[in-house]
Amino acid sequence: MDSIIFKNISKEYGDFALRDVSFSVPRGSIMGLIGENGAGKTTAIRLLLNMIRADSGTIEVFGLDHAENEREIKEQIGVVMEEDCFYESLKCKDVAAILRHIFKTWDDALFRSFVKNFGLPENKRLKEFSRGMKMKLSIAAALSHRPRLLVLDEATSGLDPIVRSEILDVFLDFIQDEEHSILISSHITSDLEKVADYITFLHGGRVVLSENKDKMLYEYGILKCGAGDFAKIDAADIVRYRKSAFGYEALTADKNAAARKYPDITLDSAGLEDVMLLMIKGETK
Numbered sequence: 096m097d098s099i100i101f102k103n104i105s106k107e108y109g110d111f112a113l114r115d116v117s118f119s120v121p122r123g124s125i126m127g128l129i130g131e132n133g134a135g136k137t138t139a140i141r142l143l144l145n146m147i148r149a150d151s152g153t154i155e156v157f158g159l160d161h162a163e164n165e166r167e168i169k170e171q172i173g174v175v176m177e178e179d180c181f182y183e184s185l186k187c188k189d190v191a192a193i194l195r196h197i198f199k200t201w202d203d204a205l206f207r208s209f210v211k212n213f214g215l216p217e218n219k220r221l222k223e224f225s226r227g228m229k230m231k232l233s234i235a236a237a238l239s240h241r242p243r244l245l246v247l248d249e250a251t252s253g254l255d256p257i258v259r260s261e262i263l264d265v266f267l268d269f270i271q272d273e274e275h276s277i278l279i280s281s282h283i284t285s286d287l288e289k290v291a292d293y294i295t296f297l298h299g300g301r302v303v304l305s306e307n308k309d310k311m312l313y314e315y316g317i318l319k320c321g322a323g324d325f326a327k328i329d330a331a332d333i334v335r336y337r338k339s340a341f342g343y344e345a346l347t348a349d350k351n352a353a354a355r356k357y358p359d360i361t362l363d364s365a366g367l368e369d370v371m372l373l374m375i376k377g378e379t380k
């Protein structure tokens with residue numbers, strides 16, 4: 096069963112539109128949402144959270160229409176947005192005191208254990224917290240009402256590698272029981288390579304790819320060659336290509352077939368960032 100299903104969602108904002116966006120997040124998995132600045136990731140998350148209304152299409156969360164069942168669904172979602180969401184004058188215990196009244200399932204002991212494990216200062220006010228501390232607090236707060244789904248918009252941006260790795264471990268723990276799921280937008284593709292099970296790639300408001308991450312990384316490859324060899328590659332074998340001062344880079348969606356067909360051309364594995372770059376900047380042959 097899927098935790099989230101976007102079906103043909105469209106939303107127009109004057110000069111920008113999210114068009115016909117469809118993807119789903121299977122239960123027990125982490126879906127990474129990637130795309131360039133302005134691709135529509137935050138818009139998709141706001142639509143999911145019913146902060147804005149779609150022009151057309153449907154969104155289901157836990158099998159329910161997200162707008163008709165908003166209250167019931169929101170009890171079961173933990174949300175972390177990029178912007179700060181708590182008053183600067185609060186301390187950790189004040190955040191708990193507020194959220195205890197909002198969420199029926201709030202778990203004080205769990206919150207305290209996150210505060211302790213994340214090393215958050217209990218006597219400082221939020222205005223004295225570093226960015227990493229604030230993000231950890233937001234994540235602790237989002238998890239302490241025991242949600243089934245965690246939705247994060249750029250939650251690890253601007254954090255150092257140590258803090259990011261601690262947070263990624265918490266995410267992996269969260270989905271361990273196969274009941275919980277995560278939708279996370281991020282520009283840090285290396286983080287998603289580590290933890291995501293699926294990737295949805297938005298470009299200019301459309302879904303370019305929505306795939307199992309391992310399958311994608313296993314199947315996509317980059318052929319690297321000069322003009323002579325590039326001319327010999329069939330257009331059908333190339334998703335997109337780029338020409339640089341060093342030659343051609345051509346993205347193929349079937350690395351193994353390309354290795355057999357073009358044994359003399361250098362073929363590298365493609366990371367998420369390579370796929371994104373070539374899809375956005377590349378041309379079709």
Ligand SMILES: Nc1ncnc2c1ncn2[C@@H]1O[C@H](COP(=O)(O)OP(=O)(O)OP(=O)(O)O)[C@@H](O)[C@H]1O
Nearest residue numbers: 108109110111130131132133134135136137138139
């Ligand atoms: N309330 C709004 N009114 C008009 N346009 C908007 C509004 N909110 C977002 N947009 C536009 O929608 C587009 C997509 O923005 P969005 O924030 O969803 O992108 P994003 O993929 O999250 O980008 P980033 O990686 O920079 O955070 C942008 O062109 C933005 O200007």
